[in-house]
Amino acid sequence: xxxxxxxxxxxxxxxxxxxxxxxxxxxxxxxxxxxxxxxxxxxxxxxxxxxxxxxxxxxxxxxxxxxxxxxxxxxxxxxxxxxxxxxxxxxxxxxxxxxxxxxxxxxxxxxxxxxxxxxxxxxxxxxxxxxxxxxxxxxxxxxxxxxxxxxxxxxxxxxxxxxxxxxxxxxxxxxxxxxxxxxxxxxxxxxxxxxxxxxxxxxxxxxxxxxxxxxxxxxxxxxxxxxxxxxxxxxxxxxxxxxxxx
Numbered sequence: 249x250x251x252x253x254x255x256x257x258x259x260x261x262x263x264x265x266x267x268x269x270x271x272x273x274x275x276x277x278x279x280x281x282x283x284x285x286x287x288x289x290x291x292x293x294x295x296x297x298x299x300x301x302x303x304x305x306x307x308x309x310x311x312x313x314x315x316x317x318x319x320x321x322x323x324x325x326x327x328x329x330x331x332x333x334x335x336x337x338x339x340x341x342x343x344x345x346x347x348x349x350x351x352x353x354x355x356x357x358x359x360x361x362x363x364x365x366x367x368x369x370x371x372x373x374x375x376x377x378x379x380x381x382x383x384x385x386x387x388x389x390x391x392x393x394x395x396x397x398x399x400x401x402x403x404x405x406x407x408x409x410x411x412x413x414x415x416x417x418x419x420x421x422x423x424x425x426x427x428x429x430x431x432x433x434x435x436x437x438x439x440x441x442x443x444x445x446x447x448x449x450x451x452x453x454x455x456x457x458x459x460x461x462x463x464x465x466x467x468x469x470x471x472x473x474x475x476x477x478x479x480x481x482x483x484x485x486x487x488x489x490x491x492x493x494x
Contacts, residue, residue, distance in 0.1 A: 283409050284312040286442040291432040298429075306432070309442035310412070314338040317446045324349045325469040335447055343490075346449055347474075350464040352456045353449055356490035368411035379414040380437055382406040387413075397422060409437070458483035 287308040295301045307319040320332040333346040336358065343356040370385035377384050384404040391399040398421040403413040414434040421427050456464065459480035466473060475483070 282310065282312050282314050283439065284310055284441045285409060285412070285437055285439045286446075287412070287414075287434045287438075288436045289432050289434040291430060294429040294431070296426045296428065307446065308412070308434075309446050310410070311441060311447070315447065317442070319446065325472045333446075335449070337447065344449055346453065347461055347465075349474075350456075350461055350468060351450070351453050352461045352464060353453045354458055354461065354487055355455060356487070368405070368407055370405060370407060370411065377404065379404060379406070380434065382408050382414060382437070384414055457487045 289306045289308065290303055291306055292303045293301045305321045307321075308317070309319075310316045315338045316336045318334045322330055322332055324330050330348040332348065333344075335344040335346065336342075337344065338358065341358040343358060345354040345356070347353070370387060375386040377386070384406050387403045387405055389401055391401055398419075400419045400421070401416060402419075403416040405411040405413045413432075414437075416432050418430045419427055420429075458475065462473070462475045462480040
């Protein structure tokens with residue numbers, strides 16, 4: 249169960265997370281003063297009963313040019329640990345979703361639609377706290393979801409780090425009042441330019457749309473899936489739309 253969950257989440261990184269990153273990174277590159285850092289966090293996933301179902305360690309890094317990377321340490325079906333990455337490269341105006349098990353990359357455009365996302369400016373009346381020595385402000389918003397579901401995101405953002413969240417909780421509610429939760433909490437922040445290797449993509453990785461990455465994954469690991477059923481085709485639509493902007 250844990251292995252299926254983690255690798256299905258890796259699949260989301262290939263499309264939905266990459267698309268979201270494309271909308272945000274363009275704006276962050278326009279901010280007058282961008283703080284470079286590397287942060288390490290743990291994300292815990294809870295089931296309908298509130299019991300911890302799985303966890304993973306993540307690395308987040310931002311360069312002073314606004315480029316960002318989010319890396320997920322995950323175990324492949326072979327038992328080998330791998331680093332799944334979503335890289336937003338502002339100078340190249342590209343977002344790269346990097347999937348190491350199949351040695352694949354899916355490339356998206358950093359389109360102008362990101363300009364509609366506001367810069368870091370928490371509400372003056374927002375609840376405040378201190379985390380890891382940084383002042384943080386509580387931000388809550390409802391995200392787009394199917395009619396039978398609700399998706400609420402609570403973030404504690406640090407203005408000193410251009411509103412990077414030091415803790416965030418995503419809660420998905422179902423029609424019967426049941427809820428799933430993912431809680432991501434930063435454990436350490438190191439300021440300064442991150443290691444260049446975090447932004448590197450091996451030269452032999454092949455460009456593939458999400459459905460082809462899924463097919464390659466299933467071929468390499470029979471009986472295992474990277475994406476949920478029907479997800480690949482939906483992510484392909486986003487991928488092709490982004491490719492058309494390149």
